[in-house]
Ligand SMILES: O=C([O-])CC(=O)C(=O)O
């Protein structure tokens with residue numbers, strides 16, 4: 001009972017098409033009609049999909065009760081559905097009602113994952129229309145808990161698992177994935193999931209969640225997104241002893257064995273998908289993250305979200321915050337707690353921007369930025385024993401062995417937490433920062449909420465309401481002295497979906513630091529006076545698709561300028577073009 005359906009697989013295909021054409025042409029029809037003419041509808045956009053009960057089980061095409069009478073006739077659905085025909089809007093209302101009944105966030109997460117597997121368009125419609133409410137469910141903090149319990153809540157695979165068992169066969173494994181035209185891969189090896197540590201194979205929740213945002217926030221087609229978890233074992237004893245653990249039951253492979261598997265993976269990906277495939281590294285441990293980025297940054301289109309995405313979002317927040325705290329970027333002094341991927345990545349991008357603004361060499365601008373790690377302030381006398389990514393931050397200073405003393409010695413105007421360790425911005429630390437800043441900028445970036453360096457309430461209380469505060473995971477508004485303070489969310493979710501879209505629409509083949517600066521600039525420009533008046537340094541997520549289009553346009557423009565864009569000719573109006581390419585989850589008509 002196969003029926004041929006002529007139409008676009010899931011709406012606008014972002015790449016390889018003419019924006020004026022309605023076929024794969026990026027222009028989404030708000031009414032879900034495929035208006036293309038018959039002869040435009042030839043392969044590759046003519047597709048064959050299941051009908052009847054298989055159609056109801058195909059999440060890409062299933063519309064549930066929204067199948068119209070004619071569709072029910074044409075696709076053998078008569079009798080398989082109750083008589084009512086329900087609009088997508090009413091389905092959305094019904095699902096939001098039921099999700100709101102759940103008290104436990106993990107139950108909401110599971111309900112949403114079930115929906116994604118049942119009816120993809122409805123899932124994305126919910127996520128897009130209710131982004132502020134649902135982001136904390138499909139993303140941080142709930143996705144962290146989901147990863148911790150992934151074995152127990154596992155129902156169906158949502159991405160590709162590549163373990164040591166697949167060594168020598170990775171290309172074949174990639175070919176097992178049902179979709180062909182992949183544009184973005186998010187890959188993790190599970191060693192540093194948010195600030196929760198080594199969750200091994202159960203890290204899969206992260207690529208799945210990140211890619212859901214690629215679609216909902218950045219408009220990349222769901223069928224172009226591929227979540228991958230590389231399983232080389234785990235050093236997490238609790239997981240190794242958990243009877244429901246889904247990964248390899250062995251200690252992590254390292255050294256040559258690890259490098260060879262990654263090498264095979266990287267070349268198989270390029271061989272299978274070509275050089276324009278985006279590979280986003282996510283939640284690798286420091287010791288692998290920097291090396292992988294350096295090794296593959298010159299041969300592949302790679303992007304490390306924790307180093308580069310986080311850097312770009314924080315730079316945007318800092319630049320926007322200058323409107324509230326005053327001064328130029330180079331006039332500020334930065335102190336970080338945490339000198340890993342996020343800390344050093346952010347520090348470097350801030351130093352780079354300072355250097356561009358002031359024409360002062362990078363080696364000099366770096367001196368405005370100080371980092372504290374588990375052993376204290378990073379200073380030149382520690383240089384020999386430092387990991388390579390910390391060395392640029394080893395400035396001349398006498399040793400200081402804790403954060404509080406470092407705050408007193410350095411007197412930062414901006415305090416940034418990138419440690420992965422919760423509650424490390426103590427009352428003394430925050431009070432010290434507040435003692436020499438009228439408006440201290442405090443960013444507690446570690447995720448999920450349990451790992452945040454301080455809470456929003458602490459930041460406002462301990463600074464007597466003077467802090468400009470943002471955190472990686474969301475906090476509710478706080479009332480202090482009769483005034484309501486709305487904390488911002490400084491999370492790479494603002495950046496990577498639009499950044500990726502920018503790479504896709506320009507056909508970029510490499511990521512360059514200037515593209516990260518371009519993304520930051522676009523995001524900072526989206527903060528309105530109304531946002532500033534509320535003390536916000538980021539625009540609300542409710543506008544994220546517009547924000548992503550602006551980020552994409554700025555990134556694409558930079559890719560053209562740098563000569564790494566392959567999609568020619570360059571579209572004139574890149575913002576409009578980006579918008580026109582974005583996937584929308586409105587149901588298609590199958591008639
Ligand atoms: O996933 C997030 O919320 C941000 C991020 O990349 C991380 O914390 O590793």
Ligand SMILES: [Mg+2]
Nearest residue numbers: 282283305306
């Ligand atoms: Mg991450």
